[in-house]
Amino acid sequence: xxxxxxxxxxxxxxxxxxxxxxxxxxxxxxxxxxxxxxxxxxxxxxxxxxxxxxxxxxxxxxxxxxxxxxxxxxxxxxxxxxxxxxxxxxxxxxxxxxxxxxxxxxxxxxxxxxxxxxxxxxxxxxxxxxxxxxxxxxxxxxxxxxxxxxxxxxxxxxxxxxxxxxxxxxxxxxxxxxxxxxxxxxxxxxxxxxxxxxxxxxxxxxxxxxxxxxxxxxxxxxxxxxxxxxxxxxxxxxxxxxxxxxxxxxxxxxxxxxxxxxxxxxxxxxxxxxxxxxxxxxxxxxxxxxxxxxxxxxxxxxxxxxxxxxxxxxxxxxxxx
Amino acid sequence: xxxxxxxxxxxxxxxxxxxxxxxxxxxxxxxxxxxxxxxxxxxxxxxxxxxxxxxxxxxxxxxxxxxxxxxxxxxxxxxxxxxxxxxxxxxxxxxxxxxxxxxxxxxxxxxxxxxxxxxxxxxxxxxxxxxxxxxxxxxxxxxxxxxxxxxxxx
Numbered sequence: 001x002x003x004x005x006x007x008x009x010x011x012x013x014x015x016x017x018x019x020x021x022x023x024x025x026x027x028x029x030x031x032x033x034x035x036x037x038x039x040x041x042x043x044x045x046x047x048x049x050x051x052x053x054x055x056x057x058x059x060x061x062x063x064x065x066x067x068x069x070x071x072x073x074x075x076x077x078x079x080x081x082x083x084x085x086x087x088x089x090x091x092x093x094x095x096x097x098x099x100x101x102x103x104x105x106x107x108x109x110x111x112x113x114x115x116x117x118x119x120x121x122x123x124x125x126x127x128x129x130x131x132x133x134x135x136x137x138x139x140x141x142x143x144x145x146x147x148x149x150x151x152x153x154x155x156x157x158x159x160x161x162x163x164x165x166x167x168x169x170x171x172x173x174x175x176x177x178x179x180x181x182x183x184x185x186x187x188x189x190x191x192x193x194x195x196x197x198x199x200x201x202x203x204x205x206x207x208x209x210x211x212x213x214x215x216x217x218x219x220x221x222x223x224x225x226x227x228x229x230x231x232x233x234x235x236x237x238x239x240x241x242x243x244x245x246x247x248x249x250x251x252x253x254x255x256x257x258x259x260x261x262x263x264x265x266x267x268x269x270x271x272x273x274x275x276x277x278x279x280x281x282x283x284x285x286x287x288x289x290x291x292x293x294x295x296x297x298x299x300x301x302x303x304x305x306x307x308x309x310x311x312x313x314x315x316x317x318x319x320x321x
Numbered sequence: 322x323x324x325x326x327x328x329x330x331x332x333x334x335x336x337x338x339x340x341x342x343x344x345x346x347x348x349x350x351x352x353x354x355x356x357x358x359x360x361x362x363x364x365x366x367x368x369x370x371x372x373x374x375x376x377x378x379x380x381x382x383x384x385x386x387x388x389x390x391x392x393x394x395x396x397x398x399x400x401x402x403x404x405x406x407x408x409x410x411x412x413x414x415x416x417x418x419x420x421x422x423x424x425x426x427x428x429x430x431x432x433x434x435x436x437x438x439x440x441x442x443x444x445x446x447x448x449x450x451x452x453x454x455x456x457x458x459x460x461x462x463x464x465x466x467x468x469x470x471x472x473x474x475x
Contacts, residue, residue: 244470271456272371276364278460281470288457320471 051153059154062147064296065212068289069155070282071097071135081290083107083161088134088241091226092175095134096166103160116155117148121193123184130180132168133188142191142211158291187227200300205308208301209234213294218246218282221317235315244281245320252314264306268294352404353411359399363392367460370436374452379440382448386437393430397423410469418466425463432459 051059063069072082084099102109108116115126123130123137131137140148172179191211198204209215216228221237223229235256236248249257259267263274271279271287279287287294294302347355366385373381402416415422432455440448464470 270371270453271461272367274368276361276366276368277471278367278456278464280461280464280468284457284461284465 051157055150055153056157058147059150059152059157060292061296062143062151062212063154064289064292064294065208065301066140066151067213067286068291068293069100070285070290070293072100073097073290075285080159080161080163082155082158083163085163085166090132090134092172092179093168093170095132095168098165099161099163100155101158101161101163102156103162106162106164107160108155109160113149113152116152117145120148120151130176132176132180133184136214136217138188138190139211139214139217140191142193142207144194144197144207147197147212183225183227187225189228189230201304202308202311204301205304205306205311208297208305209308213286213305215249218244219249232315232317233312234309235317236319238319241282248315248317248319249309250312250315250317251310252316255316255318256314257309261303261306261310264309265299265302268302268305269297269299270295349404350406350408352399352401353406353409356396356399357408359392359395363389366392367456370452370455374445374449377445379443379445379448382452383437383440386433386440390430390433390437393426393433396426396429410471412467412469415467422463422467425459425467429459429463 074086082100084097086097099107101107104110121141198207218240219234220228234249237246240246366388369385436451439451
């Protein structure tokens with residue numbers, strides 16, 4: 001957006017400014033500021049414009065760092081990416097993940113960028129309807145605006161798939177009208193978005209773990225209200241998604257994760273555990289991803305995640321026999 | 322001479338029969354123990370492959386990949402119908418989809434041979450390319466449908 005053309009323009013304006021009188025100088029400065037702003041506008045104001053390779057790459061990177069939005073693709077070989085339909089059993093009933101391909105009729109192709117971002121981080125559809133908190137919008141609320149915008153650009157670049165969303169089956173009476181709003185207000189833990197995504201160090205690790213990677217959704221135990229219990233952050237869940245036992249990854253020496261920073265980073269980047277075993281289940285899905293996954297993150301990011309995980313409070317919580 | 326041949330044949334037949342009996346009488350607990358030992362050795366070999374690749378030691382990669390190919394060959398026979406105990410992490414799907422399970426073991430064998438042969442060429446880049454998706458396509462593709470995941474990180 002601030003390419004060589006802008007620099008040229010600024011140089012011209014500056015040269016002109018030097019030979020002008022003070023009052024003109026003020027006007028010229030205003031003019032140059034306006035010109036600069038105008039030159040940055042097209043990229044923001046034209047959602048239909050073809051995205052740059054850099055934007056697409058950033059979006060794909062963010063997509064990978066979320067674990068490839070894996071819930072939105074049915075498990076198994078050859079299933080259409082992001083077309084939804086994955087069955088998810090929740091305490092209040094059964095839901096099916098939605099189509100987030102850019103198909104205009106059945107996907108999110110007809111939504112504006114802002115609507116997609118609102119759904120992602122605030123859990124509201126364009127018609128105002130609530131998205132159930134099976135979608136981790138409370139965690140994604142901690143994502144930086146820039147990352148979300150890039151993610152939207154990437155989502156729009158994937159092939160549209162015509163596939164109607166499958167209706168949910170809620171078994172708890174008054175769940176959506178009474179319980180859910182009350183629960184969201186009273187118990188749900190919402191992350192706070194930073195002004196910009198942290199780029200390095202512990203803050204980067206924390207951001208990737210808590211917001212983008214939404215690790216706590218599976219790895220943090222849930223209390224009686226089914227909200228994640230962050231006083232036991234990442235201490236494991238004996239009854240995780242799809243009946244899996246999700247390990248305690250706090251640095252507790254007895255019941256937690258004993259791997260080194262390098263081992264954790266290598267695992268997230270390859271799926272290989274230090275004992276020669278290989279990841280499977282849902283963790284394999286998020287590491288390898290459908291189009292991109294955790295393993296597509298840079299070594300620096302994977303190391304930041306590993307360092308952050310090693311720095312959180314150890315919690316004694318034995319998962320499994 | 323003829324007598325020797327006959328007695329040798331009888332001897333071999335009885336040895337064979339004994340071996341068959343021994344196999345047939347292996348208890349489920351023994352099967353579980355044997356395959357857990359094999360998987361442990363297999364994991365060790367896979368770890369050695371990765372360590373070898375990181376250290377640029379392609380010879381170590383090749384020899385451990387060869388061990389893996391041999392291990393893979395033994396997998397199907399270690400999972401006869403009913404060989405289950407509480408200690409086992411095997412899912413019943415193994416016997417419901419035995420053909421798929423055996424195919425996954427065969428794939429492990431073939432991929433291990435491919436890895437071994439690639440490492441033997443001395444091409445580090447090509448070897449690393451095989452290693453990159455190896456775990457996912459071999460170990461992972463069988464563990465995900467057929468093993469109850471371990472909750473503890475080893």
